[in-house]
Amino acid sequence: MITYDTRVLAGMFFTGVVFFILSGFKWKEVRFAVFFMAVLMGINLIGIFLFSPEQGVKIYGTRHELCHLFWRYSIVTEQLFYMFNFMMKYLVVIPVALLFIMATNPSEFAASLNKIGVSYRVGYAVAIALRYIPDVQRDYHEISQAQQARGVDLSRKDKTLERLKNSAAILFPLVLSSLQRIEFISNAMELRGFGKQKKRTWIMEKPFMKRDYAAVVFAFVTLAVSVLCMFNNGGRYFNPFL
Amino acid sequence: MLTVEELSFGYTPDKENLSDINFTIYKGEMVSIVGKNGAGKSTLAKLLCGFVTQNHGSITLKGRNLADDTIKERAGYIGYVMQNPNQMISKPMIYDEVAMSLRLKGMTEEQVQEKVHEALKICGLYPFRNWPVSALSYGQKKRVTIASILVQEPEILILDEPTAGQDFRHYTEIMEFLKELNERGITVLMITHDMHLMLEYTERSLVFSEGHMIADTTPAKLFSDPQLLRRASLKETSLFELAKRCGLDSESYIEKFIRYDRQVRNK
Numbered sequence: 001m002i003t004y005d006t007r008v009l010a011g012m013f014f015t016g017v018v019f020f021i022l023s024g025f026k027w028k029e030v031r032f033a034v035f036f037m038a039v040l041m042g043i044n045l046i047g048i049f050l051f052s053p054e055q056g057v058k059i060y061g062t063r064h065e066l067c068h069l070f071w072r073y074s075i076v077t078e079q080l081f082y083m084f085n086f087m088m089k090y091l092v093v094i095p096v097a098l099l100f101i102m103a104t105n106p107s108e109f110a111a112s113l114n115k116i117g118v119s120y121r122v123g124y125a126v127a128i129a130l131r132y133i134p135d136v137q138r139d140y141h142e143i144s145q146a147q148q149a150r151g152v153d154l155s156r157k158d159k160t161l162e163r164l165k166n167s168a169a170i171l172f173p174l175v176l177s178s179l180q181r182i183e184f185i186s187n188a189m190e191l192r193g194f195g196k197q198k199k200r201t202w203i204m205e206k207p208f209m210k211r212d213y214a215a216v217v218f219a220f221v222t223l224a225v226s227v228l229c230m231f232n233n234g235g236r237y238f239n240p241f242l
Numbered sequence: 243m244l245t246v247e248e249l250s251f252g253y254t255p256d257k258e259n260l261s262d263i264n265f266t267i268y269k270g271e272m273v274s275i276v277g278k279n280g281a282g283k284s285t286l287a288k289l290l291c292g293f294v295t296q297n298h299g300s301i302t303l304k305g306r307n308l309a310d311d312t313i314k315e316r317a318g319y320i321g322y323v324m325q326n327p328n329q330m331i332s333k334p335m336i337y338d339e340v341a342m343s344l345r346l347k348g349m350t351e352e353q354v355q356e357k358v359h360e361a362l363k364i365c366g367l368y369p370f371r372n373w374p375v376s377a378l379s380y381g382q383k384k385r386v387t388i389a390s391i392l393v394q395e396p397e398i399l400i401l402d403e404p405t406a407g408q409d410f411r412h413y414t415e416i417m418e419f420l421k422e423l424n425e426r427g428i429t430v431l432m433i434t435h436d437m438h439l440m441l442e443y444t445e446r447s448l449v450f451s452e453g454h455m456i457a458d459t460t461p462a463k464l465f466s467d468p469q470l471l472r473r474a475s476l477k478e479t480s481l482f483e484l485a486k487r488c489g490l491d492s493e494s495y496i497e498k499f500i501r502y503d504r505q506v507r508n509k
Contacts (some may be wrong), residue, residue, distance in 0.1 A: 149321075151343040170332070
């Protein structure tokens with residue numbers, strides 16, 4: 001993920017989307033996550049424009065101003081293109097990341113991490129974090145319903161600002177119940193003697209198969225292509241303005 | 243007062259978690275909803291409160307269909323106390339927690355205070371009114387959540403496992419408190435696993451199994467029907483077992499036991 005080359009990004013985005021469709025997951029299952037990431041991306045883009053409105057000019061070396069807004073802000077083609085590439089990077093990551101989270105069995109993931117040499121304590125921590133995403137999601141829904149029953153309006157009838165403010169009412173119990181869960185789990189793990197030995201065995205450990213090697217090769221090929229393009233372009237950026 | 247007709251619901255389209263549920267709850271009743279885990283008890287409560295929407299069928303309250311009411315509107319007449327109080331409490335102070343729904347309705351601070359104090363008195367939390375929630379025990383938190391629902395003056399109160407995780411003293415406290423509420427005219431629906439609770443405090447039971455309502459009967463009759471008990475995967479209480487082994491009439495024995503137990507406790 002070093003390249004800003006639009007062509008490479010477009011190709012990767014396309015592959016990612018195809019993978020996602022092939023996986024058979026439904027749009028409904030990821031709608032919320034996608035929406036959340038879209039908001040983050042929006043904030044990020046606005047931030048870029050506010051703090052360095054001429055970043056694109058610096059990168060691409062030319063300046064085609066479309067119109068001037070105010071003070072140091074104007075709409076410049078290079079900046080737009082830079083921000084478009086930036087957005088593409090997000091879009092490339094989103095489907096693949098979602099796929100990873102949804103298709104990975106946390107226990108298998110922990111076993112695999114351990115296999116490649118990561119301490120099993122770290123692997124286990126990662127697995128638990130992944131394991132609890134759906135639980136926290138469910139908690140969030142239940143709490144939000146309970147709050148609505150108490151008269152906190154979160155439905156579409158309310159103003160956005162009001163809704164944001166009201167969402168804070170959910171956070172408090174959500175944090176509390178999450179903390180409580182952490183306590184439960186750490187007690188349960190301690191009771192089972194977690195972390196006493198240097199090594200452990202994994203039920204979910206899976207032997208490497210042909211398609212696993214294929215996936216590794218595919219990953220390296222993708223990396224090689226983006227590095228090649230980098231040399232070809234003489235930098236991380238593909239410049240259509242020259 | 244509350245009528246449920248041909249109610250069906252599934253979280254996913256291919257599987258129904260509840261199918262074809264029919265019953266009527268009358269004003270002032272204290273009804274228990276029993277069944278094993280996953281039988282659809284909590285789902286029923288969520289449907290009644292509008293947290294989820296039914297696929298089929300209707301819920302009517304006093305002759306009015308509730309289909310178009312939002313969660314917020316339904317909360318005005320059906321109060322739902324969730325199993326886990328930590329999922330409901332959203333304010334650090336007890337007073338604010340109970341006052342929240344009233345303040346959101348836009349009442350003046352005097353009106354709020356009057357109602358909150360009343361609800362806290364009913365729940366036996368008045369002395370704690372200025373305490374932070376974090377200083378309370380689990381059972382007390384449970385009562386805070388009941389108080390915060392009561393201030394909204396619902397006509398029906400649904401409680402999910404009101405006594406789960408309580409010792410016998412708090413169990414008795416909560417149940418006696420609910421009985422008192424019931425005597426004040428609030429209709430009480432309780433979801434429970436506790437067979438003794440069902441026997442001692444409710445006069446009617448809705449039995450759920452695998453998404454179907456398999457019986458609507460009195461707790462005593464439920465216990466005298468071993469086949470029904472087995473279908474619902476319910477266990478007879480040890481009292482019942484004791485009576486049977488001693489060759490006593492279980493129904494009257496349990497009744498006598500409960501009566502005697504109360505007498506001794508109230509001394």
